[in-house]
Amino acid sequence: xxxxxxGPRDVxxxxxxxxxxxxxxxxxxxxxLGREEHLNAEAFVIRPDAVQDVLSTLKTDAGFDNxxxxxxxxxxxxxxxIYHLTKYDDRTQEVGVVVPTSKDNPVSESAxxxxxxxxxxxxxxxDLVGIEYEGHPxxxxxxxxxxxxxxxxxxxxxxxxxxxxxxxENKNPLEEDQRLxxxxxxxxxxxxxxxxxxxxxxxxxxxxxxEQVADVEPDIGYIHRCEExxxxxxxxxHQIMPYPDRWDWGGAGLLNxxxxxxxxxxxADIDVPEYAQVIRTMSGELSRILSHMLxxxxxxLDVVGDFTATFMYGMQDREVVQNILEDxxxxxxxxxYFRLGGVAWDLPEPRGEFFEQIRAFIDxxxxxxxxxxxxxTSNEILQIRTVDTGRLEPEIAKxxxxxxxVARGSGIDYDIRRDDPYGYYDKLDWNVVTEDGxxxxxxxxxxxxxxxxxxxxxxxxxxxxxxxxEEDRTIQANVPRTIKPEPDTEVYKSVEAAKGELGIxxxxxxxxxxxxxxxxxxxxxxxxxxxxxxxxEYIADLIASLGSLDTIMGEVDR
Amino acid sequence: MSSQDKLTxxxxxxxxxxxxxxxxxxxxxxxxxxxxxxxxxxxxxxTKFDKFMNWVRGSSMFMLxxxxxCCSIEMMHTYSVKxxxxxxxxxxPRASPRQADVIIIPGTIVSKFAPRMxxxxxxxxxxxxxxxxxxxxxxxxPFQEGYNVIKGAEEVIPVDIHVPGxxxxxxxxxxxxxxxxxxVANGExxxxxxxxxxxxxxxxxxxxxLVEKLAGQIDHDDLxxxxxxxxSP
Numbered sequence: 001x002x003x004x005x006x007g008p009r010d011v012x013x014x015x016x017x018x019x020x021x022x023x024x025x026x027x028x029x030x031x032x033l034g035r036e037e038h039l040n041a042e043a044f045v046i047r048p049d050a051v052q053d054v055l056s057t058l059k060t061d062a063g064f065d066n067x068x069x070x071x072x073x074x075x076x077x078x079x080x081x082i083y084h085l086t087k088y089d090d091r092t093q094e095v096g097v098v099v100p101t102s103k104d105n106p107v108s109e110s111a112x113x114x115x116x117x118x119x120x121x122x123x124x125x126x127d128l129v130g131i132e133y134e135g136h137p138x139x140x141x142x143x144x145x146x147x148x149x150x151x152x153x154x155x156x157x158x159x160x161x162x163x164x165x166x167x168x169e170n171k172n173p174l175e176e177d178q179r180l181x182x183x184x185x186x187x188x189x190x191x192x193x194x195x196x197x198x199x200x201x202x203x204x205x206x207x208x209x210x211e212q213v214a215d216v217e218p219d220i221g222y223i224h225r226c227e228e229x230x231x232x233x234x235x236x237x238h239q240i241m242p243y244p245d246r247w248d249w250g251g252a253g254l255l256n257x258x259x260x261x262x263x264x265x266x267x268a269d270i271d272v273p274e275y276a277q278v279i280r281t282m283s284g285e286l287s288r289i290l291s292h293m294l295x296x297x298x299x300x301l302d303v304v305g306d307f308t309a310t311f312m313y314g315m316q317d318r319e320v321v322q323n324i325l326e327d328x329x330x331x332x333x334x335x336x337y338f339r340l341g342g343v344a345w346d347l348p349e350p351r352g353e354f355f356e357q358i359r360a361f362i363d364x365x366x367x368x369x370x371x372x373x374x375x376x377t378s379n380e381i382l383q384i385r386t387v388d389t390g391r392l393e394p395e396i397a398k399x400x401x402x403x404x405x406v407a408r409g410s411g412i413d414y415d416i417r418r419d420d421p422y423g424y425y426d427k428l429d430w431n432v433v434t435e436d437g438x439x440x441x442x443x444x445x446x447x448x449x450x451x452x453x454x455x456x457x458x459x460x461x462x463x464x465x466x467x468x469x470e471e472d473r474t475i476q477a478n479v480p481r482t483i484k485p486e487p488d489t490e491v492y493k494s495v496e497a498a499k500g501e502l503g504i505x506x507x508x509x510x511x512x513x514x515x516x517x518x519x520x521x522x523x524x525x526x527x528x529x530x531x532x533x534x535x536x537e538y539i540a541d542l543i544a545s546l547g548s549l550d551t552i553m554g555e556v557d558r
Numbered sequence: 559m560s561s562q563d564k565l566t567x568x569x570x571x572x573x574x575x576x577x578x579x580x581x582x583x584x585x586x587x588x589x590x591x592x593x594x595x596x597x598x599x600x601x602x603x604x605t606k607f608d609k610f611m612n613w614v615r616g617s618s619m620f621m622l623x624x625x626x627x628c629c630s631i632e633m634m635h636t637y638s639v640k641x642x643x644x645x646x647x648x649x650x651p652r653a654s655p656r657q658a659d660v661i662i663i664p665g666t667i668v669s670k671f672a673p674r675m676x677x678x679x680x681x682x683x684x685x686x687x688x689x690x691x692x693x694x695x696x697x698x699x700p701f702q703e704g705y706n707v708i709k710g711a712e713e714v715i716p717v718d719i720h721v722p723g724x725x726x727x728x729x730x731x732x733x734x735x736x737x738x739x740x741x742v743a744n745g746e747x748x749x750x751x752x753x754x755x756x757x758x759x760x761x762x763x764x765x766x767x768l769v770e771k772l773a774g775q776i777d778h779d780d781l782x783x784x785x786x787x788x789x790s791p
Contacts, residue, residue: 144706145670147772152705159705160788164772167673167757167781193671194678196623196653200630201671222671223627226704233703242700249628294631315638322635333632333725554627 012062019093024062028054036098039266039491043082043096048108051099052135055083055114063087064095067115067401069492069520071505072125074154079106079131083118084492084505084520088398088412091419096492101131110136117401120528128153128228143221143557153228186214189539193222197302197543200553204530204546211538216531224557231517236264236483237340240517245334247521247555251290251318252498254283254325257338262422263493263504264340268483273474274424276342281424282461283328283337285454286358290321291498292405292447292454295550299444300376302547303385310375317368320361327354340483342476347465355462362455362462372448377441386440390533390545393438400532401525404500405450406549409443411436416496428460440541440548447550482512499523499552521555608745615659615685616647616743619735622658622682623651627665629692629725636728648735655681660738662731663717666694666701667708669785676757676783679715687742689734690717693724700724709790714755757781 012024021042025032031050036043046054058064064085071082083097099108110133111118122133123142130151133139141148145165150157189206192198201222207215227243234240244260245253258280265272272280297314304310322332327348329337337344348354376382392402397410407414415432417425433449435442487510494503500522509515526549534542621643625633636643643649652658655678667675679686688711693699695711702709711717718741721734761778763769776782 147775149768149771157705162768162784162786162789163669164760164763164768164776165669165673165783165785166760166776167677167783168777193674194624194655196625199625201626201674221668222674223666223668224670224706225627225666225668225701226706227701229704230701246628246700249631251631312639315635316640319635319640332727333628 013093019095021095024058024095027061028057033100036096036490038096039489040493041094041096043098043490045098045100048099048101051083051097051109051111052114054097055085055111058085058095058097059114063089064093065398067111067117067121068494068501069503069505069518070111070118070121070125071492071516071518072129072131072153073507073516073518074129076155078102079129081108081122081125081131082490082492082505083111084503088414091414091416094492106130107132107134109134112136115401116396116399117525117528120524127151130154141221143224145221152226185209191542193219198546199298199551202527202546202551202553202556204542206534206539206542208539211540213534213537213539213542216534216542218527218530220527220553220556222557223553227558228517228519231519232514235512236268236485236514237479237481237512240264240514241338241340242334242336245336247502247519247558248291248497248499248552249333249554250294250498250550250552251321251333252287253333253335254280254287254329254337255291255495255497256502257335258284258423259493259495259497259502259504261338261340262495263491263506264483266493267485267489267491267506267508268340268479270341270477270479272342273477275468275473276475276477277424278461278464278468279343279347279475280338281428282358282458282465283325283335283343284423285457285461286321286325287335288454288498289451289458290318290325292451293318293321295447295498296372296376296444299547299550300382303544304376304379304382310372313368313371313375324354324357324361327357339476339479341479342474344475346473346475351466355466358458358462362459365451365455369448369451377445377448383441385541385544386444386548387437388439388441389537389541390440390548391438392529392533396532397529400529402500402529403525404496404498404522405443405446406500406526406529408432408434409446409548410438416494416501420494422495424461424464425457428457430456430460440544443548443550484508484510484512486510494520497522499550499555500526502555519555519558521558523549523551523553523555524558527551527556612745613743616739616741619648619687619739619742620650620652620657620659621648622655622661622678623653624661624678625664626667626671627694629664629694632725632728633662633664633691633731636731641728641732643732643735646732646736646739648739655679656683658682659685660687660689660735662689662691662735663695663711663715664691664725666699667711667714668704668706669708669783670706672708672714672755672785673757673781673783675711676714676755687738688715688717688719689731689738690720691723691731691734692726693722696720696722705787707787708755708785709787713790755783755785757783 014020031046031054032044034045066086066088068086069084079101081099086094101108125131127141186207186209191204193201193203203219205217231240244256248256293314297311300310326332329335392410394410394412413434430453433446435445485508489508492505494501503520505518506514507516533545690711698707698709701707719734719738760776760780760782
């Protein structure tokens with residue numbers, strides 16, 4: 001044995017730095033029942049009573065500290081839970097952990113003690129598929145009403161059966177019985193689901209001790225509109241692409257389309273022409289600006305109560321970007337512009353005018369951003385309300401699987417555009433923005449600076465597109481009319497969407513529609529951190545924290 | 559000579575104190591608008607009270623600040639710069655349903671949200687009006703097949719104006735609201751629709767198999783809404 005003990009990070013790696021699945025398998029020992037090949041990574045099939053053992057070994061010994069997604073699905077003969085693990089330090093290193101359970105007794109061990117994020121993911125798996133998790137701290141439904149009958153994504157679910165939905169969760173905070181018990185001073189306060197500060201139909205049950213928040217429980221599912229079912233009914237080629245737009249209605253539609261495009265292109269082995277990649281990168285970043293502008297504008301509304309100035313400025317700048325994207329895609333909000341293998345059509349003619357339009361916006365941007373900084377980040381009222389409120393320590397953020405500006409505001413240097421490159425990002429010059437503040441202010445700063453970085457990317461893309469030779473403008477690869485991937489191919493891929501990492505898992509069954517389509521919304525994991533940020537703080541800071549997460553309920557509830 | 563000068567001239571400002579000039583002849587001159595002049599010597603008009611009230615209602619509509627899904631973003635743009643719904647006397651968003659005349663339903667309604675939306679609608683004072691924004695409020699839109707989706711807002715509350723689109727452009731929403739104002743000013747009432755989804759007490763439901771099963775979980779006087787995907791149109 002050599003004296004130089006390899007550090008924990010080196011376990012499970014080959015000499016070239018790739019994941020060494022054989023070594024991981026021997027590390028896990030008898031818990032492994034078999035191995036599976038997914039297109040993105042290999043996966044271990046493990047015993048359902050050894051989930052915590054396996055995950056904590058992978059987490060502590062091999063450095064897989066990011067439980068990215070949990071997919072549950074039902075086969076003819078079994079239920080299956082897949083934990084998609086990766087590393088915050090290196091997104092390209094992935095491993096799947098597959099937990100099969102029997103049909104008659106679908107119970108496996110909960111992963112919640114190892115990864116906090118598994119809490120909501122497993123509740124969703126129980127809600128929609130019907131797998132139960134032993135040792136889960138709160139095994140309730142999460143998206144559907146408590147009184148719902150059956151599990152909609154399981155095989156024997158009958159959609160035609162009637163249901164009864166209650167209204168009782170909406171307790172009136174003014175009533176006497178809202179005192180939780182006689183000798184305590186705590187009071188239950190409902191925020192939402194209809195409330196201007198919850199950014200959509202989110203219901204937050206807050207327990208208050210005076211003005212301090214003693215406990216927060218986000219109650220979601222008020223816009224659970226069956227996106228996964230819709231995608232499982234649609235054909236790969238055209239029918240799925242309109243839906244990703246509707247997971248993030250903040251304007252980041254193109255980035256969401258990219259998530260589906262990337263996953264399906266990996267699944268069907270489609271190469272995207274370089275020209276289309278540049279257009280995708282440019283339009284995707286415009287989309288990101290659109291989304292961040294909304295986040296900043298709405299945050300001004302939440303924190304400074306400023307409906308007249310900053311909010312309107314944000315909306316005004318969004319109109320400019322929406323005009324550009326409308327010229328390109330034909331729609332203001334739900335673009336539906338990406339296609340498998342490229343984009344729907346070329347840039348609008350006359351191209352010169354279109355480029356000029358974008359350049360004018362990019363040229364004006366520094367001045368506008370300065371205005372935002374004057375109005376917001378150097379505004380004393382905003383600083384008092386955001387600096388050092390809603391603290392989210394990096395280790396806690398990681399345990400919840402936080403990504404996007406929320407993670408980067410806690411100093412986690414994690415951005416899939418750089419760490420697992422796609423599109424044209426790796427050939428362009430731009431930076432990943434991180435802030436070490438870990439507070440609401442840091443998250444706001446990250447968004448404002450990311451707008452600058454996006455502008456940089458767009459500028460370089462316009463340069464490239466202007467000089468692109470006319471005979472080489474292929475906007476779409478040659479894609480078969482009907483896509484039917486090999487049966488039982490599994491893939492999990494993600495992109496850096498505006499709110500965080502947007503991942504999609506697809507399992508094919510040989511037909512032209514997916515057998516299982518699972519969406520990992522960035523906001524879903526980010527929203528989960530809310531109790532960590534808000535508990536012990538003032539109720540007003542709860543609103544500031546919620547706004548700084550920039551959750552979009554379409555992505556949370558799907 | 560601007561029209562402003564003309565107005566002051568008629569009052570004869572030269573020989574009077576500032577206060578007198580402001581007061582004008584008799585009543586406070588600030589109310590002596592050109593409109594009043596047009597009415598002639600007597601400042602009265604004869605109209606039906608209902609007609610007058612309808613005109614007032616249509617000219618000043620308070621909207622409920624109510625966001626559900628994608629359409630709410632376009633709704634925000636309708637309120638904001640460029641489209642500025644306030645130009646038409648309908649752009650004051652109120653956060654409380656108790657202060658609002660119009661509710662725009664901007665998005666998909668799912669079974670869990672339907673009872674809440676019904677409650678918000680019930681909290682609005684009469685007379686109240688509803689604009690359904692987007693395909694989801696017409697039929698469930700792209701999500702109609704979903705196991706959890708209500709196929710249109712009209713399943714839950716009566717809708718005066720439907721604005722189609724996914725999402726509709728702000729111009730379309732403005733057109734819809736202007737149409738609503740026109741109807742309100744003309745005194746046209748909302749269509750009465752058959753609403754299969756009502757809020758009722760659990761104890762009042764027919765005791766079928768499902769109700770028997772849930773009897774242990776739901777109290778007798780809890781408010782509930784039945785949801786039946788297959789029976790919806």
